[in-house]
Every structure is written in C-alpha cells, then in structure tokens.
Amino acid sequence: MLVALTGVLVLVVFAAGLVVLRPGPVAAWLGDDAGSRPTPVVDPPDAPPGPVLGSLDGTAPVPNEAGLTTAIGKLVTDNDLGGRASVVVRDVVTGNVLYANKGDVPTVPASTMKLVTAAAVLATRGPAHRIPTRVVAGPDPGEVILVGGGDPTLGVNSKTFYPGAARLDKLAAATKKALGGTAPTKVYYDSSLFSGPVYEPGWDSDIPTGGFGGPSTALTVDGARTTPKQLDNGYSERFSKPDEAAAKAFAKALGVGGNPAPAPKGSVPQGPSAAPTSPAGSIDPGTELARVESPPMVRLVEYMLVDSDNVVAEAMARQVALAKGKPASYAGARAAMTEVVGELGLPADGLVLADGSGLSRTDRLTPDLQTALLALAASGRRPELTEMFAGLPVAQWTGTLDERFGEATDRKAAAGVVRAKTGTLTGNHAMAGVVTTVDGRLLAFSILTDGVTASSDTTRSALDRIAATLARCGCR
Known part of the structure; x- marks a missing residue:
C-alpha cells in the first residue's frame, strides 16, 4: 500500500513491507565508527516527526x-x-x-x-553520510589549517542559513581545547578537495552575480552567501572566494589576526590522521585537532x-x-x-x-x-x-x-x-x-x-x- 503525498513533513511509502520516514535522527543511520579521531561537534538531533499522511488505496483506478x-x-x-x-x-x-x-x-x-x-x-x-570540516595542525606550533570537506551548509555561528548546520565557532572552540596551552597564531585554509573551474562553462553569464548560484568550492559558509539572510525572492549575494571568506570567519572565531593564507602544499595529510599526543605535549604537523560535521545527507x-x-x-x-x-x-x-x-x-x-x-x-x-x-x-x-x-x-x-x-x-x-x-x-x-x-x-x-x-x-x-x-x- 502506498501513502498519499498530502502532508508537508513526512513521506511514508509502504511497498513490500517498507516504511521510510522524512529525514530524522534514525539511529542506524547516524552511527559513526570514529576510531581515534577527535569527536565531531554536532548539535542535538531534532525529535522524530510524527506521520501526517493519509492512506492511499493501492487498488485505486488507474487512468488510461x-x-x-x-x-x-x-x-x-x-x-x-x-x-x-x-x-x-x-x-x-x-x-x-x-x-x-x-x-x-x-x-x-x-x-x-x-x-x-x-x-x-x-x-x-x-542517507546517513555527514560531510566533515576539519582543522589540522600547521607547519609550526600554533599554526592551524582549516580543511574543507565540501559541506555547503557550514555556518559561522548560531545565525546560520541552514538549520542544524555545523558551525565554525564550535570548531574554533574545539581547536583551542586541542591545542592546550599553545596559543593559535596563524590560520591557513585548504579547499583543494574540489578541482577544476568554480563555475560550469555552460552557465549563463549572469549566474556569478545573479544571486541564485555561487562558486563551487570545498570550503564555504552559508552556501557562499555574504550574509545568512536573503531577500523574499530568494536572492542572496555570494562571495567570489568563499574559501577565503570562510577562513577569515574561522580566524576571527579563533582570535587570530591577519589574513589567512592557502595551506602550504603537502601540509594536509590524506585520510584520517593521528590524534594529538596530549594537551601539554608537542603536536605533529598534519595532526587532526578538531572537526564538525554536516547534517545527514538526507x-x-x-x-x-x-x-x-x-x-x-x-x-x-x-x-x-x-x-x-x-x-x-x-x-x-x-x-x-x-x-x-x-x-x-x-x-x-x-x-x-x-x-x-x-x-x-x-x-x-x-x-x-x-x-x-x-x-x-x-x-x-x-x-x-x-x-x-x-x-x-x-x-x-x-x-x-x-x-x-x-x-x-x-x-x-x-x-x-x-x-x-x-x-x-x-x-x-x-x-x-x-x-x-x-x-x-x-x-x-x-x-x-x-x-x-x-x-x-x-x-x-x-x-x-x-x-x-x-x-x-x-x-x-
């Protein structure tokens, strides 16, 4: 039996005994074998929504x-x-x-x-996959690298455009904790996960400035918007360099002055990196210090x-x-x-x-x-x-x-x-x-x-x- 799509919040499909609900905190989806990496900063999940759809007669007449x-x-x-x-x-x-x-x-x-x-x-x-945004230790003590994982919904603080988004202020707090007694001194950023042009060649020439699209970069905040607000018609001004803008916002949250710079080549290890030895000990370059994760893919x-x-x-x-x-x-x-x-x-x-x-x-x-x-x-x-x-x-x-x-x-x-x-x-x-x-x-x-x-x-x-x-x- 299928269930009519007359509700707003939930889709329930009955087919071969299957029941699937709207995106929500489904335990089997949200498990995470994190190993030794830093625990991601994640906001508490929403309460599960209740069904709001009426039944659909599976034997209803078929149009011809x-x-x-x-x-x-x-x-x-x-x-x-x-x-x-x-x-x-x-x-x-x-x-x-x-x-x-x-x-x-x-x-x-x-x-x-x-x-x-x-x-x-x-x-x-x-449906359960979450996109990480990470911070790893930079080349010298106190230097950190903000690493974009491709999360377009990443926010700066509580005033995010996307509900439930990961936040840079929380990432900054976790980074400071991981650094222990070492004060952060410089922020680098890495958005190399995405390659090629940031705009598709087949797009109309007004897309970059039209307010409904933006550059495709692995590091961005609020969908590349310059502000988490938008006009009633959906228009939002976008950054031309979203990765640089995100790094500046992170540096501000971290309390680091100066302009962030692109990460030195080879300074970001591929794959999971080791956890810091201890707050009081030295931290090897490339060590993952903190991470936040996007809402689930659904x-x-x-x-x-x-x-x-x-x-x-x-x-x-x-x-x-x-x-x-x-x-x-x-x-x-x-x-x-x-x-x-x-x-x-x-x-x-x-x-x-x-x-x-x-x-x-x-x-x-x-x-x-x-x-x-x-x-x-x-x-x-x-x-x-x-x-x-x-x-x-x-x-x-x-x-x-x-x-x-x-x-x-x-x-x-x-x-x-x-x-x-x-x-x-x-x-x-x-x-x-x-x-x-x-x-x-x-x-x-x-x-x-x-x-x-x-x-x-x-x-x-x-x-x-x-x-x-x-x-x-x-x-x-």
Missing part, C-alpha cells in the same frame, strides 16, 4: 491513455509552452507509462535536474530540493564524484552521476549531464528518465531514494510551490497533493514530481519545455494547469 489525452492533450500543446513540450505520466505502482508526448526527447531540464542529483548522492553516499538533499539551492546541488554532485573515486570537479561529477544513472537501471538515451544544479543549458534528459526515477524512488526497491520525496515542494505549502497554482480551481485541486520540483531558465520551464489523483492513484509526471517565448508567469500557470488537471481527473 485516452482519458489522459482528453484531459491534458490540448494543455500539453498549448502555445504558452512553446509548442515543444515533452511530457510523460507514469503510474507509480506498476511503473507503466500512461501518457507520453515526446517523452523520449532529450530536453533542457533546468532545475528539475536536481532530482537526478538527489538520487545519485543518496544512492552513493547513503537533510542536505532536502535543503537542495525545497528551495532549489544551486550551491548545495553542485556540492552534492561532487559528493557523488568522490564516492565513485573520481575528481570532485564538474567533469568528475557528470561522469560519476551518469554512471549512477546506469546502475539504477534508468533509461539514459540522450542523457547529457553538465552539472548538478541544472543551470547549464547543455544539460539534457528526458521525461521518461525522470518519471522512471520517481517511480523507482517510490517503489521501495531502493529505500534510500525514497528520502528525496521529503524535499520535494508541496503545492500551496512549501518551497518553490508555495505560491504556485494561483488560479482558484487549480489551487483547490493541487494543494497538498502535488509534490514536485520546478525548473526555470530563459526559454525553458519544467515541472516533475508526483500527484495523487482524485481517485487516490499516485502518478509520476514530468513536463519539460523548450523554446518558450511567453512570460514566466504565463508559462508557469500553463504547467500548473497540467498538474492540477492530473490531480482532479480520474482520466478513465
């Missing part, structure tokens, strides 16, 4: 092609969608395609690319999907690359994610992955792939993938769907029963997710458009209309 064609056929070919809309509607229970219009045509997915990124990182890293995926966070998406793509033993670069990430798509058995014809966020106009995928991925995630065959649903925005409730479905009839039909990722680039608009029909059947859908000339508001309304029609239509 004729009914779907009658209901959404004209909407799909609406000029407001540019006349080149690629659409697939798939039954989640059986996995069968119920409706397709150019469903196998590779199209620019915009931010719906994040569905692939979410699945890839959950499949490779697992939370990071949620942050990425709910508000379509591009910086988090690129960090997640690099985690896939690291998990597959490839360079943590755009090239390494796209090779790794393409490999994972194949391992998941998804239809990959025409697939081109340039980045993890969908900002690149060279990205290409099909609605066939997206709906197959959503059906797989909901099936319970890969339980770690089910966690991606917790991050999908809910119509008229959360994230990028909070203020969508503006027309009264669409709003009434879609509110609470459409859970989807949206995507927008100039000329390209998209929506992909799941919807519960009026009869209680769970469907996966993907709508990718190209060559759109209508306004963004007009096009979004056209997409909303299709999703709302699927919700209110038995389509039989």
